[in-house]
Amino acid sequence: MKIYVPLDTAAVAVGADEVAAAIVAEAKARDIPVELIRNGTRGMVWLEPLVEVETEVGRIGFGPMETADVPFLFDDLEGHAKALGPVEEIPYLARQTRLTFARCGVIDPLSIADYEAHGGLTGLRRALAMTPADVVQEVTDSGLRGRGGAGFPTGIKWNTVLGAEADQKYIICNADEGDSGTFADRMIMEGDPFTLIEGMAIAGLAVGATKGYVYLRSEYPVAIRVMNEAVRIARLNGLLGADLLGSGKAFDMEIRVGAGAYVCGEETSLLNSLEGKRGIVRAKPPLPALEGFLGKPTVVNNVISLATVPVILEKGAQHYADFGLGRSRGTMPIQIAGNVKFGGLFETAFGMPLGDLINDIAGGTATGRPVKAVQVGGPLGAYLAPAKFDTPFGYEEFTAEDALIGHAGIVVFDDSADMLGMARFAMEFCAVESCGKCTPCRIGAVRGVETIDRIKAGDSAAVELLTDLCDTMKEGSLCALGGFTPFPVMSALEQFPEEFTPAKEAAE
Amino acid sequence: MPDALLADTQAEALHNILAQHVGLEGPLLPILHAVQEEFDHIPAAAVPVIADHLNIGRAEVHGVVSFYHDFRDLPAGRHVVKICRAEACQAMGVNQMADGALQKLGLEWHGTSKNGAVTIEPVYCLGLCASGPAAMVDDTLHGRLTAEKLETLLAEASA
Numbered sequence: 001m002k003i004y005v006p007l008d009t010a011a012v013a014v015g016a017d018e019v020a021a022a023i024v025a026e027a028k029a030r031d032i033p034v035e036l037i038r039n040g041t042r043g044m045v046w047l048e049p050l051v052e053v054e055t056e057v058g059r060i061g062f063g064p065m066e067t068a069d070v071p072f073l074f075d076d077l078e079g080h081a082k083a084l085g086p087v088e089e090i091p092y093l094a095r096q097t098r099l100t101f102a103r104c105g106v107i108d109p110l111s112i113a114d115y116e117a118h119g120g121l122t123g124l125r126r127a128l129a130m131t132p133a134d135v136v137q138e139v140t141d142s143g144l145r146g147r148g149g150a151g152f153p154t155g156i157k158w159n160t161v162l163g164a165e166a167d168q169k170y171i172i173c174n175a176d177e178g179d180s181g182t183f184a185d186r187m188i189m190e191g192d193p194f195t196l197i198e199g200m201a202i203a204g205l206a207v208g209a210t211k212g213y214v215y216l217r218s219e220y221p222v223a224i225r226v227m228n229e230a231v232r233i234a235r236l237n238g239l240l241g242a243d244l245l246g247s248g249k250a251f252d253m254e255i256r257v258g259a260g261a262y263v264c265g266e267e268t269s270l271l272n273s274l275e276g277k278r279g280i281v282r283a284k285p286p287l288p289a290l291e292g293f294l295g296k297p298t299v300v301n302n303v304i305s306l307a308t309v310p311v312i313l314e315k316g317a318q319h320y321a322d323f324g325l326g327r328s329r330g331t332m333p334i335q336i337a338g339n340v341k342f343g344g345l346f347e348t349a350f351g352m353p354l355g356d357l358i359n360d361i362a363g364g365t366a367t368g369r370p371v372k373a374v375q376v377g378g379p380l381g382a383y384l385a386p387a388k389f390d391t392p393f394g395y396e397e398f399t400a401e402d403a404l405i406g407h408a409g410i411v412v413f414d415d416s417a418d419m420l421g422m423a424r425f426a427m428e429f430c431a432v433e434s435c436g437k438c439t440p441c442r443i444g445a446v447r448g449v450e451t452i453d454r455i456k457a458g459d460s461a462a463v464e465l466l467t468d469l470c471d472t473m474k475e476g477s478l479c480a481l482g483g484f485t486p487f488p489v490m491s492a493l494e495q496f497p498e499e500f501t502p503a504k505e506a507a508e
Numbered sequence: 509m510p511d512a513l514l515a516d517t518q519a520e521a522l523h524n525i526l527a528q529h530v531g532l533e534g535p536l537l538p539i540l541h542a543v544q545e546e547f548d549h550i551p552a553a554a555v556p557v558i559a560d561h562l563n564i565g566r567a568e569v570h571g572v573v574s575f576y577h578d579f580r581d582l583p584a585g586r587h588v589v590k591i592c593r594a595e596a597c598q599a600m601g602v603n604q605m606a607d608g609a610l611q612k613l614g615l616e617w618h619g620t621s622k623n624g625a626v627t628i629e630p631v632y633c634l635g636l637c638a639s640g641p642a643a644m645v646d647d648t649l650h651g652r653l654t655a656e657k658l659e660t661l662l663a664e665a666s667a
Contacts, residue, residue: 279575338637
């Protein structure tokens with residue numbers, strides 16, 4: 001019997017380890033040989049722990065599993081109370097277009113043989129046979145844009161690094177996924193780590209970098225363990241090191257752990273942190289592409305950007321670019337979270353209306369109450385009320401609504417949400433996490449909290465002050481932390497003005 | 509406060525850590541993580557030793573220690589409970605849950621219980637946003653928390 005139990009944080013946090021142990025114990029008691037594989041998650045988080053049993057008709061799912069449900073797995077599979085049928089036929093999964101996450105949840109994350117059997121290393125082999133400029137061109141042609149949030153074309157960034165002359169260049173993977181509502185980076189690092197390693201190796205070949213780092217946040221202990229193990233295995237198998245797959249070309253990498261500073265997800269702050277300094281934002285220029293890690297030309301890309309490169313090289317730029325909408329090409333792993341019935345990761349081509357994702361795919365709220373607003377793009381993303389739910393999921397389409405897709409996390413709130421409270425939290429978070437380098441962010445966030453408290457206390461003049469403060473932060477901050485905190489604040493204020501009406505006036 | 513000195517065994521452990529990190533590019537964060545793993549905090553007396561070793565100023569090391577939420581200059585409780593306060597967990601009612609738990613323990617955020625058993629810290633996202641509210645007890649993760657489950661976790665950690 002071959003049984004899969006996810007090792008993903010989202011499964012482990014709701015008892016997957018206990019379920020796995022119960023399976024081993026039950027199999028032993030019944031003297032049935034079981035091959036237990038700890039896979040990544042399929043991304044249907046509400047079904048976790050989602051156990052899969054391999055049968056003649058494919059992999060059958062069971063979930064959410066509890067240890068008490070385990071013995072019945074060895075009796076009547078079809079009649080099992082938690083049976084979900086063939087996993088790949090579950091509509092949530094069947095409706096997705098999985099390019100970046102094609103292997104996630106399917107394979108044993110730490111088996112190179114499994115990885116190769118599912119298309120892994122094809123992209124790297126192809127890249128090894130191409131010139132660096134051709135690899136960069138391929139990525140440019142795919143239309144891939146930075147998945148961390150900024151949406152800058154990846155190929156153009158790579159081209160700048162390729163053109164820079166230096167004795168050493170670096171590939172830095174930004175795995176400091178601090179935005180609430182996002183977990184795609186964590187999920188791929190835990191479920192298909194070799195994809196990220198392959199993507200970084202291809203990036204290294206493309207720009208002439210021989211060394212890479214993954215800057216991984218400390219809040220992700222499972223991802224840290226899996227990535228370290230994957231790097232070790234990759235080295236043993238010639239996927240990293242002085243002689244990549246026998247090509248004579250070199251690329252190696254290390255996993256580095258962050259220390260709990262949200263601002264280190266900003267690329268220049270990340271570079272300082274990696275160098276062993278305080279995570280203070282650097283002014284640009286110089287661009288990291290020219291003067292990055294230790295002053296050398298550096299590609300800084302998000303996990304998903306890099307993890308998408310192998311499939312682009314494997315299937316060709318055109319295949320990837322054929323998906324999408326407008327200037328948003330390819331697919332986006334959208335993370336649907338918060339107060340939601342069917343939360344998880346939904347990878348699909350750009351262009352799906354926001355409301356379809358929330359009401360149709362995710363089934364509305366977990367509490368069953370009406371959706372009041374959703375926050376898209378993390379703590380620096382705007383709140384969108386249902387009136388904006390026809391906005392198609394794309395970079396420019398969201399910008400037109402004074403919003404951003406960021407790292408594509410959607411946090412759903414029901415009608416009990418306190419929007420003034422959420423606006424205050426955005427300012428409070430900015431104050432806690434500000435690196436302190438620029439005044440609009442360092443001081444502005446503190447004043448923002450105070451100003452919102454004044455509004456709450458009944459000072460109607462403070463609304464104009466808050467608007468003005470948000471303008472200053474937006475225009476005057478060095479990075480997105482101070483510069484984008486006004487998005488959640490102003491979007492809450494503009495769409496829910498009644499909640500910012502001074503209590504005194506409301507009572508009159 | 510005069511600089512406390514490291515005991516001989518501590519000094520030896522620190523030198524071992526420093527020796528293990530020779531040759532790294534940007535070694536300070538990995539060193540500090542290892543020091544905290546060993547001593548449960550960054551002892552003030554370790555700062556000048558690390559600074560000398562890396563040929564940087566004490567102020568620079570201190571600046572790094574104080575910048576990052578993870579590094580502490582005093583030992584934490586025997587267990588550290590990190591409760592996620594980010595938006596996705598708030599959407600699932602973590603604020604009320606956490607306030608209730610803190611009140612019951614008589615603690616504020618970052619506080620340590622009197623018996624030294626547990627320190628409660630806020631964390632901004634554990635990546636469990638589709639299974640909130642979430643918390644981490646030491647290195648163990650917990651999702652889909654209810655007020656009762658959180659209370660049980662805290663009771664276990666406080667024992």
